[in-house]
Amino acid sequence: MIEIKNLCKVFGDKRAVDDVSFRVEEGEIMGFLGPNGAGKSTTLNILTGYLSATSGTCLVDGMDILEQPLEAKRNIGFLPEMPPLYTDMTVKEYLNFIYDLKGCTFPREQHLREICDVVKIGDVFGRLIGNLSKGYRQRVGIAQALIGNPRVLIFDEPTVGLDPKQIIDIRNLIRMLGKEHTIILSTHILPEVQAVCDRIVVINKGKLVANEKTEDLVTAVDGSRKMVAKIVGPQEDVLKALRTVAGIRTVEVLGKRDTDSISYLIESEERVDARKPLFYMLSTKGWPLVGLEGVELSLEDIFIRLVGESRRKSRKGGEG
Amino acid sequence: MFAIYKRELRSYFITPIGYIFCGVFLLVSGLLFYQCTLARQSMDSLNMYFLLLICVFAILIPLLTMKLLAEDRRSKTEQLLMTAPVSLTGMILGKYFAALTIYGCTFLVNAFNFVLLYRYGNPNTAAIFANILGVFLLGAAFVAIGLFLSSLTQNQLIAAVSSIGVIVAMLLLYLIGDAIPYAWLRSVLQWFSVLDRYIPFMNQSLSIPAVVYYLSLSAVFVFLTVRVYDKRRWS
Incomplete structure (x- = not known):
């Protein structure tokens, strides 16, 4: 469904993303894990067409995001790190605007009502976005991504800044959405991906560190307790x-x-x-x-282990 | 593109900026109009009125355009617009036409001032229409300049002040031109000067080169704005 090949992005003399490649299959929930500043958001911004890659390609459903941007973007629902909300609009006005922006053809009322039911924002439908709490804003952000029923959903750190109950709600929501959509979930919290994702791609300092099934990765790093x-x-x-x-x-x-x-x-x-x-x-x-x-492994432990492991492997490879 | 246009147009009237623009425009223009025509009991200073109106635009239009792109950039909503299935050109044009619509509608309302003249005398219709067309096109070019400068910053104040600066500088080319001793440089400056281009309209004639000049000035700045966004993606 999504294919990223040899993606590089250079800002000045900083390589934010360095030769990253991975695929996400149809219907998969992929966890995109990395510490702050690892290049997660940059990769997702390139994938959604907000930034352009220095080199490499991104294919969404076989369409290149640079060559057929409109068709490719129609397949993507994106929730950026900061939900892109117009605080001077009501939820209703905002969602209607998104509906027009994406040029949807579903019956408008019904489509919006369904989405509001899914993300549970029906009770704030008429309120100004500027007056909503962080949790509700996040939901409106997710609702925005869902409009037009895109096949791919991309969430960039959707649970940052939420309280524990809201975090659980959002995770359940993502798990539910995962039944019908292909999802990329970016986060720096390991338990989050463990709870939700089928597969985990780990990135650190712009480089791909691991790309494995969730169980495999967890046992690999969990070997010594x-x-x-x-x-x-x-x-x-x-x-x-x-x-x-x-x-x-x-x-x-x-x-x-x-x-x-x-x-x-x-x-x-x-x-x-x-x-x-x-x-x-x-x-x-x-x-x-x-x-x-x-003792739960912190993300740093995982990196030390994963990076150490890949070095060991490459050293062995060199000897062989 | 139409969705962006609609939202932008609405946002002018959610925030006070749209009302302020219309109100101040009509008030100042009305006062100028009264001073230049009715108070003098003559229509000789009609050209004066339009020239003064252009100077008012230098301050008012940047207030209209300052938020167009700077605001989206600051609040990160541009990420939404740029990842939506809308082309960059569509997004920028949507914003441009929204500001142009507010400006154009206010200008249209303002044009009712001239109806008064027909009550008291026999005004030169050709002069009025030529001037209205010229001033409108000039203002449209100012909107494009404001749009462009709004794309360069995320601070609305910087966008407004720099737009005022650029527009005033373009108006001043008219005065600077006369002071320059080198003929070739003077002719280059006059070619670019927005006010020198306006002279034919004051003489009641519809100058095609001037119309083309104003339209292309707008087009160039809209195009440059698109390029700014394109470049930001790549750097």
């Missing part, structure tokens, strides 16, 4: 005993975080589940385990 264990018992003895457990690589004392237990940061060997041996060891010693939780 970090966890925090809260154990009641004498610190020195516990520490010594922990180091003897099979599968545990390092143990670090985090100190007393509770009234009676001491917290330890435990890192297990790659692809080994050390939780069971840990539990049996503690129970034979008679030290109660009052808490055990996994």
Whole structure:
């Protein structure tokens, strides 16, 4: 459905996007993950025709965004990082304007009503956009992208600045839209893509780092686990005993975080589940385990791992 | 393109700017008209009225055009327009015609002033029509200049002040021209000077070269605006 080939974008002497290629198949929800300033927005802006690429091509449904811009754009609904809203219009006026702008031919009233039902903005339909809260504005932004029923939806960081409940609402909405549309969801939050996407493309400093199925990527970076264990018992003895457990690589004392237990940061060997041996060891010693939780990988950890892995691979390739 | 035109036209009357433009235009023009014709009991200074009106445009029209593109750029709504299935030219023309419509309609209302003249005397109809056409075309060119300068910045004030500056400079070419001792340079400046081009209209004649000149001045600035947007995409 979408095909990006060898995309490069140079701003002055900065390479914002450097030789990025990927495909998104029909009906897929693709997560586009990267830290701030990685080139996510630039890539999406090129894909939607707002910017032009320095080199490389973007095809939407087989049409080049530069050569057949109008036809290609008709297939795309885009929610930019900042929802492009006219604050001096009411939601109704705004959506009608978008409807005209996109030159839609559906029955107007019905089409707009359906979209308002989907994104749940029916109750603010007559209000000025300038007076709406951030969450509602985001929804109006999504509604705008949905008008004309485009086959591809592109959302650039749709949950930034929303409260947790709104974030969940928007994620559910995206998951629902994913049943009928091809979606690209850009974000810098890993759990978000894990929750919603079929496939993840990771980009860092303008370069493609990974392009894998969500499960594959998560297990790849999740191979070695970090966890925090809260154990009641004498610190020195516990520490010594922990180091003897099979599968545990390092143990670090985090100190007393509770009234009676001491917290330890435990890192297990790659692809080994050390939780069971840990539990049996503690129970034979008679030290109660009052808490055990996994430490979620931050995006930085993922990059270090992914970048490290790709370097290892390329080094191996060089030797072979 | 029509959607953008419609929205832009509406936005003039959501914000006070449209009312201010119409109101001030009609008020100032009415006063000038009264001073130049009715108060003097003669129509000899009709040309004077139109020249003064052109000077008023130098300030009023930039107020009309300053927000056209600068506002969209500041509020990021241009991203919406540029990713919608509308060509750049369509988007810019939509905005240009919206401002032109406000200006043109106000000008049309203003033209009713002349009806008064027919009550009190026997005015020279040819002179009136030639002048109206000339001033309208001149104003249309100013709208294009304002549009162009609005595309260069995201600050409306900068757009307005620089448009006023450029338009005043173009009007002043008329005075500068006479002061230049080199004949070749003088003729070049006079060729470009918007007021030198206006002289035939004051003499009640419809000068085709002048009409073409004003129309192409508008076209050139609209074209340049499109190029500004095109270039921004590539850099």
